[in-house]
Amino acid sequence: MMALMRVTFLEGVRSRILYGIFLFALFVVFLSIVFANFFMQDLGKVAFDFNISAITLAGLLISASLSVNLIAKDLDKKTIYFVLSRPISRMQYIFGKYLGLLAVFLFAYLVLTLVSGLALVLLKNLHANYFDSFSWLAYLQAVYFDFIKIMVLNAIIVLFGVITTSSFVNLLFTVSIYIMGQSISDVINFLSLERGQDAVTPAIKGVIAGVKYLVPNFEAFDFKVISAHGQLIGWGDFFLFTGYGVVYALLVLCLAALIFQRRELL
Amino acid sequence: MIQVENLYKSAKSKKLLAKRKQILRDVSIHAPAGKIVAIIGQNGAGKSTIIKTILGFICPDSGTVGVQDGISLGYLPENPYYYDYLTLRELLWFSASSFGVKRNDFIEKARAAVEKVGMQAELENRLRAFSKGMNQRAGIAAAIVHDPDLLILDEPMSGLDPVGRRMVFDLMNELRDRGRTILFCSHILSDVERLCDEVYIMHQGRIRRHLTREDLALTQKNVEIIVPYSDKAADLLTEPSYKAKRFANSLSVQADASQLNTLLDHLHNHNIPVEGVQSAAVSLEQVFNQIVTEEDVT
Numbered sequence: 081m082m083a084l085m086r087v088t089f090l091e092g093v094r095s096r097i098l099y100g101i102f103l104f105a106l107f108v109v110f111l112s113i114v115f116a117n118f119f120m121q122d123l124g125k126v127a128f129d130f131n132i133s134a135i136t137l138a139g140l141l142i143s144a145s146l147s148v149n150l151i152a153k154d155l156d157k158k159t160i161y162f163v164l165s166r167p168i169s170r171m172q173y174i175f176g177k178y179l180g181l182l183a184v185f186l187f188a189y190l191v192l193t194l195v196s197g198l199a200l201v202l203l204k205n206l207h208a209n210y211f212d213s214f215s216w217l218a219y220l221q222a223v224y225f226d227f228i229k230i231m232v233l234n235a236i237i238v239l240f241g242v243i244t245t246s247s248f249v250n251l252l253f254t255v256s257i258y259i260m261g262q263s264i265s266d267v268i269n270f271l272s273l274e275r276g277q278d279a280v281t282p283a284i285k286g287v288i289a290g291v292k293y294l295v296p297n298f299e300a301f302d303f304k305v306i307s308a309h310g311q312l313i314g315w316g317d318f319f320l321f322t323g324y325g326v327v328y329a330l331l332v333l334c335l336a337a338l339i340f341q342r343r344e345l346l
Numbered sequence: 347m348i349q350v351e352n353l354y355k356s357a358k359s360k361k362l363l364a365k366r367k368q369i370l371r372d373v374s375i376h377a378p379a380g381k382i383v384a385i386i387g388q389n390g391a392g393k394s395t396i397i398k399t400i401l402g403f404i405c406p407d408s409g410t411v412g413v414q415d416g417i418s419l420g421y422l423p424e425n426p427y428y429y430d431y432l433t434l435r436e437l438l439w440f441s442a443s444s445f446g447v448k449r450n451d452f453i454e455k456a457r458a459a460v461e462k463v464g465m466q467a468e469l470e471n472r473l474r475a476f477s478k479g480m481n482q483r484a485g486i487a488a489a490i491v492h493d494p495d496l497l498i499l500d501e502p503m504s505g506l507d508p509v510g511r512r513m514v515f516d517l518m519n520e521l522r523d524r525g526r527t528i529l530f531c532s533h534i535l536s537d538v539e540r541l542c543d544e545v546y547i548m549h550q551g552r553i554r555r556h557l558t559r560e561d562l563a564l565t566q567k568n569v570e571i572i573v574p575y576s577d578k579a580a581d582l583l584t585e586p587s588y589k590a591k592r593f594a595n596s597l598s599v600q601a602d603a604s605q606l607n608t609l610l611d612h613l614h615n616h617n618i619p620v621e622g623v624q625s626a627a628v629s630l631e632q633v634f635n636q637i638v639t640e641e642d643v644t
Contacts, residue, residue, distance in 0.1 A: 083443045087429055087436075094431040157427040162488070165401050165421035165498075166444035345403040346357065 081176040084168060088180020093187060097145045101138050105192055108134035109199045116203055123210035127203045128308045131196035132222050138192055139185065139230040147181055147234050148250045151241030160345060171337040178238050178333055185230055193223050215310035222307035228325035229301035233258060235329035239336040242343065260291060261298035268292060296328050347417065347496055347527045348377040348400060353409035355395060369395050371551045382518060382528045384538045386634060387548030393531040394424055397500055417496050418445055420489035424500035426481060430474035434465060434484055437473060438491045445492040459491040462517050478505040486514060497521060499530035503537055515541065539630040547637055554637045562630065569606050571599045572622045579618050596621060
């Protein structure tokens with residue numbers, strides 16, 4: 081499994097797409113330095129949001145371009161025959177590929193965090209009075225939970241990767257799940273309000289209740305707002321949200337491995 | 347080493363509402379240890395499906411596949427496509443390390459493997475720069491780098507130039523001499539004929555003939571009789587069981603070795619002199635074509 085993880089990591093870091101996305105993210109970080117100067121207030125928070133958003137966007141773009149193709153390419157080009165003829169079980173294949181992907185994201189997040197951190201240092205030195213509430217720990221907290229979100233999202237991509245051989249269909253399903261996961265808590269909050277009670281039929285309410293338990297709540301990993309104010313969450317919440325992400329990803333991967341075990345590789 | 351018994355496999359037809367297509371029908375194959383066994387057949391005969399079933403990529407509808415426990419396996423897929431962002435050394439390391447080869451042993455094993463396929467100079471080059479033939483050789487190196495007990499090769503000569511074919515030919519012979527077992531599929535029947543201890547001829551999902559080395563030798567026991575050309579000889583030898591051909595002033599007649607005495611008596615009784623008798627080899631290709639033609643007619 082380690083051999084496969086290493087190969088997947090090499091695939092990621094040698095991909096031109098990754099460096100294209102890096103350049104784009106660096107451009108956005110550079111923009112944050114330029115645009116932050118246009119704001120007369122909350123300049124620190126704007127810079128913070130800009131930089132964290134650049135990292136999030138880069139994470140999503142890498143998922144959409146690199147991750148969705150990972151298993152599809154192996155199946156399409158029949159490289160999978162070469163891999164699975166080694167003493168690598170199908171479960172090890174799924175986990176090896178996934179861990180290799182996570183290593184790519186870890187590398188990407190480290191580079192992007194470092195670069196955006198440098199941009200923030202520069203802005204902080206230029207406009208120190210706007211960075212009173214800024215905290216590096218809060219900044220890392222936001223990046224960390226963004227990474228957890230990407231971890232869950234990529235487990236879903238792997239699941240769809242074993243169900244369909246089409247990268248496009250995989251992307252379509254993943255984007256749908258991402259949108260649902262990002263907005264499900266807003267929908268539930270709305271339905272719990274008085275004006276939301278009669279907004280949908282009971283049947284749809286039932287579907288939404290089901291979706292709530294099925295799709296991951298991506299909003300739960302969004303700590304941008306409180307982190308921008310320099311606030312840290314408690315250790316209890318830290319472990320709760322981390323555990324939620326890890327357990328969800330593990331369950332999805334086990335389901336992917338189960339489906340893949342039964343799949344015929346004609 | 348490999349025992350396949352009564353294998354059946356069907357697959358969904360690409361046409362809507364059509365019946366399932368039968369890919370394998372009652373296939374039994376035995377590859378004994380230390381032998382080279384080939385499966386030959388037309389495209390779509392089911393050769394690769396047998397290999398994929400042995401390797402566990404697909405599940406048979408019925409039948410059993412047994413591979414000896416505790417052996418290491420090397421596999422070369424048909425038209426191999428590897429991770430082209432890797433260098434040849436990285437590909438070999440991936441292959442060897444997944445079989446538990448340690449870093450210290452790897453250097454020696456990798457050197458030996460690339461030497462056998464003539465790619466010593468390519469170790470640090472990325473696979474994406476390789477031609478089809480080089481990719482095939484890289485695949486063979488990856489299949490043998492950990493010195494497996496059993497080698498399964500799907501069209502190993504495909505895409506290779508004559509030098510490469512010779513190299514693979516010698517390599518397979520060398521591996522057999524070292525007691526390794528090789529199961530392979532090929533279209534190049536002349537190589538199969540010279541290399542194999544056993545041959546399975548497949549047609550339309552069935553094993554049509556199983557030939558051992560002795561059988562292969564027997565199929566080559568046809569005889570050719572040469573007589574001077576005359577109208578009388580031509581009339582006499584037009585029987586369908588004899589295959590007569592005119593060459594200038596002589597007539598060449600091919601027949602089964604068992605018919606030799608009858609034919610000689612026949613010629614003697616009609617005062618036709620015999621200029622010569624020699625063995626006429628029937629190639630594996632002729633046997634194969636005969637099986638395929640017979641099947642297509644029936």
